Amino acid sequence: MPGAGRAHLRPVADGEANPLDFGLRDLVGASAQTLQRARGIRTVGQLLDWLPRTYLDPTRPTAFRDLPHGEDVVVVGTVRAATTHQMRNRRGRRLVVDVADDAGGTIQLTFFKPYGHQDRLRPGVRVVCSGQVGVWRDTLQLTHPDYATLSEGGAQWLLDGLVPVYTATKGLSPIVHGQCLDLVFHQLDELPDPVPAQVRRQVGLPGLLEAYRLVHRPGTEADHRRGRWRLKFGEAFTVQAQLARVRRSSEAVPARPRVPAEQGLGQRLRDRLPFALTEGQEAVLAELLGDLAREVPMHRLLQGEVGSGKTVLALLAMLAVVDSGGQAALLAPTEVLAAQHHRSISQLLGPIAEAGLLGGLEEGTRLALLTGSQSAGERKQALLAAASGEAGIVVGTHALIQQHVQFAELGLVVVDEQHRFGVEQRDALRAKAPEGTSPHVLVMTATPIPRTVAMTVYGDMEISTLRELPGGRRPISSHVVDGRRPDWVRRTWQRVAEEVRGGGQVYVVCPRIGDPDDPDLPGSGTDGPGLPLGGEVGPGAPQGEDGADLLGLLEMPEVSAAGPPGLHGVHQVARCLRELPATRDLRIEVLHGRMPAEAKDAVMQAFAAGRVEVLVSTTVIEVGVDVPDATTMVLLDADRFGISQLHQLRGRVGRGGRPGLALLVTQGEGVDPAAIERLEQVAATTDGFELARIDLESRREGDVLGASQSGGRSGLRFLRLARDEDLIVQAHEAAWRTVESDPELSGHPELADALTRLDATSAAFLERG
Numbered sequence: 001m002p003g004a005g006r007a008h009l010r011p012v013a014d015g016e017a018n019p020l021d022f023g024l025r026d027l028v029g030a031s032a033q034t035l036q037r038a039r040g041i042r043t044v045g046q047l048l049d050w051l052p053r054t055y056l057d058p059t060r061p062t063a064f065r066d067l068p069h070g071e072d073v074v075v076v077g078t079v080r081a082a083t084t085h086q087m088r089n090r091r092g093r094r095l096v097v098d099v100a101d102d103a104g105g106t107i108q109l110t111f112f113k114p115y116g117h118q119d120r121l122r123p124g125v126r127v128v129c130s131g132q133v134g135v136w137r138d139t140l141q142l143t144h145p146d147y148a149t150l151s152e153g154g155a156q157w158l159l160d161g162l163v164p165v166y167t168a169t170k171g172l173s174p175i176v177h178g179q180c181l182d183l184v185f186h187q188l189d190e191l192p193d194p195v196p197a198q199v200r201r202q203v204g205l206p207g208l209l210e211a212y213r214l215v216h217r218p219g220t221e222a223d224h225r226r227g228r229w230r231l232k233f234g235e236a237f238t239v240q241a242q243l244a245r246v247r248r249s250s251e252a253v254p255a256r257p258r259v260p261a262e263q264g265l266g267q268r269l270r271d272r273l274p275f276a277l278t279e280g281q282e283a284v285l286a287e288l289l290g291d292l293a294r295e296v297p298m299h300r301l302l303q304g305e306v307g308s309g310k311t312v313l314a315l316l317a318m319l320a321v322v323d324s325g326g327q328a329a330l331l332a333p334t335e336v337l338a339a340q341h342h343r344s345i346s347q348l349l350g351p352i353a354e355a356g357l358l359g360g361l362e363e364g365t366r367l368a369l370l371t372g373s374q375s376a377g378e379r380k381q382a383l384l385a386a387a388s389g390e391a392g393i394v395v396g397t398h399a400l401i402q403q404h405v406q407f408a409e410l411g412l413v414v415v416d417e418q419h420r421f422g423v424e425q426r427d428a429l430r431a432k433a434p435e436g437t438s439p440h441v442l443v444m445t446a447t448p449i450p451r452t453v454a455m456t457v458y459g460d461m462e463i464s465t466l467r468e469l470p471g472g473r474r475p476i477s478s479h480v481v482d483g484r485r486p487d488w489v490r491r492t493w494q495r496v497a498e499e500v501r502g503g504g505q506v507y508v509v510c511p512r513i514g515d516p517d518d519p520d521l522p523g524s525g526t527d528g529p530g531l532p533l534g535g536e537v538g539p540g541a542p543q544g545e546d547g548a549d550l551l552g553l554l555e556m557p558e559v560s561a562a563g564p565p566g567l568h569g570v571h572q573v574a575r576c577l578r579e580l581p582a583t584r585d586l587r588i589e590v591l592h593g594r595m596p597a598e599a600k601d602a603v604m605q606a607f608a609a610g611r612v613e614v615l616v617s618t619t620v621i622e623v624g625v626d627v628p629d630a631t632t633m634v635l636l637d638a639d640r641f642g643i644s645q646l647h648q649l650r651g652r653v654g655r656g657g658r659p660g661l662a663l664l665v666t667q668g669e670g671v672d673p674a675a676i677e678r679l680e681q682v683a684a685t686t687d688g689f690e691l692a693r694i695d696l697e698s699r700r701e702g703d704v705l706g707a708s709q710s711g712g713r714s715g716l717r718f719l720r721l722a723r724d725e726d727l728i729v730q731a732h733e734a735a736w737r738t739v740e741s742d743p744e745l746s747g748h749p750e751l752a753d754a755l756t757r758l759d760a761t762s763a764a765f766l767e768r769g
């Protein structure tokens with residue numbers, strides 16, 4: 001039926017509608033409503049993008065007697081008999097249809113509403129049915145199967161090649177769904193293909209429409225594999241083309257080249273350092289300085305685990321900029337970290353950052369700290385230092401680029417531990433740099449990023465990696481503590497006390513802040529011992545809310561006070577530890593994101609100085625905090641944390657000479673076995689890259705790209721970053737070549753169209769904004 005609809009289903013030329021956006025009504029008639037109601041499918045593109053979950057092979061029909069119970073099957077047979085029975089317990093009748101296969105086996109189709117089926121399923125009719133195999137009184141059954149009779153036609157797809165099986169959807173018969181797909185395929189001549197013909201030829205790819213056909217109507221296994229590979233490639237190609245364009249646009253406005261002076265401040269710092277840079281650090285530093293010396297703005301990601309020595313490299317890069325008359329800004333994700341950076345940088349720089357002060361280096365510079373919570377006076381002074389150029393290095397939170405902060409000559413921005421740094425922020429930065437220039441940008445992260453994620457999420461940046469910790473990896477031993485075992489938990493607190501007696505300090509990390517006035521946790525009785533966890537955590541024990549997506553919450557540097565009830569809160573735990581015999585003599589403090597900045601800072605300083613022995617905190621300590629004597633970390637409700645996050649958190653301990661210890665305490669109840677396995681994996685290795693790989697495999701794409709990077713879903717439909725590395729690399733190369741040769745994409749209108757179609761969420765993750 002080369003139908004009436006055909007004529008207007010031409011591929012897009014300029015400005016024409018893309019057939020993928022067509023509503024289904026004109027193509028499939030009344031079924032369009034069914035698709036929309038059952039699955040929210042409105043357009044051709046949505047229908048085609050819903051891919052089969054698996055395939056069945058009806059050319060090798062299983063003899064009925066071999067059918068696997070409980071599984072989805074497709075069977076072909078001949079109706080032998082159809083009878084209706086009055087139902088005993090209910091009103092109404094039941095239709096039972098006996099269908100025989102060619103080997104003489106039978107299966108029964110049962111329908112509780114016989115109407116309609118009776119007329120179609122007459123003895124002698126050949127029928128194709130799909131459904132789940134059940135057994136009733138020793139007879140194999142399909143209850144309310146989908147079926148098509150051969151005489152009726154319209155289900156040829158059930159008979160040719162493999163039968164696609166989609167996720168069962170209430171209110172949508174697979175037969176109707178299949179017919180809709182048939183109608184659509186029948187009426188489409190072509191789809192505009194974002195992958196240019198030349199690339200398709202090189203890589204050996206089918207066209208887009210052909211790919212959808214291969215996936216939905218495969219003849220063989222090889223067909224649908226080829227189709228799927230192609231769909232993934234198209235997706236990866238489009239994403240990479242977008243990244244290539246983002247990259248080009250960030251290069252459009254040049255930067256000032258920055259070359260360190262011969263005997264400049266960088267050299268002064270190197271002379272001061274109590275250590276020599278490692279080979280890895282030297283190599284990365286050469287990359288940074290190489291970038292800075294060019295007119296193309298640096299846009300580089302530096303990844304290296306906590307303690308791998310990123311900060312010192314960033315500082316050397318900043319000094320290269322100061323040497324050449326510019327300024328550098330260092331952005332930290334929280335005020336605690338900004339303050340800490342400020343402290344440690346002024347220590348490292350010493351007189352270099354004390355120009356104009358007594359004992360300062362005459363040709364040195366100044367360091368300014370700018371945070372939202374400073375007093376008006378401090379703030380004014382810092383603002384002035386930034387605007388006048390007196391401060392060569394300005395440290396602050398993101399407020400630095402969001403607010404009315406002016407720089408005399410901003411040349412480099414270093415972003416610490418930051419995933420979200422998008423086009424908008426880049427524009428904001430440009431506005432702070434001298435007219436007509438872009439600042440160089442260096443982003444640092446302690447999260448090891450698997451290659452495919454790096455290419456997809458940070459694909460517009462150059463990447464440098466520090467693989468080794470200076471002085472080797474300090475051993476951190478990690479153990480999973482079963483929170484349901486009071487004796488183990490009690491032992492944990494004893495261990496905490498022992499560590500402190502041995503001169504160590506301890507972090508206790510809780511998933512939420514809780515309320516200072518909350519009653520104690522349920523189960524924590526009146527009798528001191530065993531209070532927080534530990535003893536009498538009985539049936540009323542803390543429990544997470546079912547399905548609460550705590551991970552998303554925890555990724556944020558500051559946890560909400562509310563949080564899911566039942567998880568350990570900072571306040572309760574601190575109170576309990578102050579009463580517990582094992583720990584009550586220790587100096588215990590709390591830290592969380594809701595505290596005023598000075599209070600946080602004071603607590604952090606007290607902890608860093610050893611005046612606080614046990615710091616009960618939320619994940620605000622996650623990134624960058626460095627306390628050499630902290631030897632132990634207790635993570636409560638550890639099963640609620642993600643792999644990378646656990647790894648990051650425990651990286652806080654064992655940073656001095658002494659070995660670190662991480663105790664991962666599970667929830668008292670309601671622990672997901674998969675989460676325990678995750679904890680065991682974290683306990684088993686300290687290799688961040690290995691853990692990042694495991695993490696990627698265990699997470700869904702939406703979590704990898706969405707929750708952590710854009711706060712939304714990933715927008716990736718087909719790609720699996722854990723598995724599709726080769727494909728992504730190929731797509732990357734092809735896409736960057738394409739954009740290179742045709743930056744405006746004037747010769748590639750389909751690709752240009754596809755980029756505008758990248759939905760809002762995926763655009764968001766690309767921009768990490």
Ligand code: ADP
Binds near residue numbers: 313626
């Ligand atoms: P990161 O920022 O990657 O977490 P830092 O730059 O803060 O790491 O370095 C961690 C600690 O190691 C700091 O105390 C730093 O002074 C020190 N450090 C950095 N590089 C070296 C090195 N090459 N040798 C010895 N210690 C180093």
Ligand code: MG
Binds near residue numbers: 306307
């Ligand atoms: Mg750091």
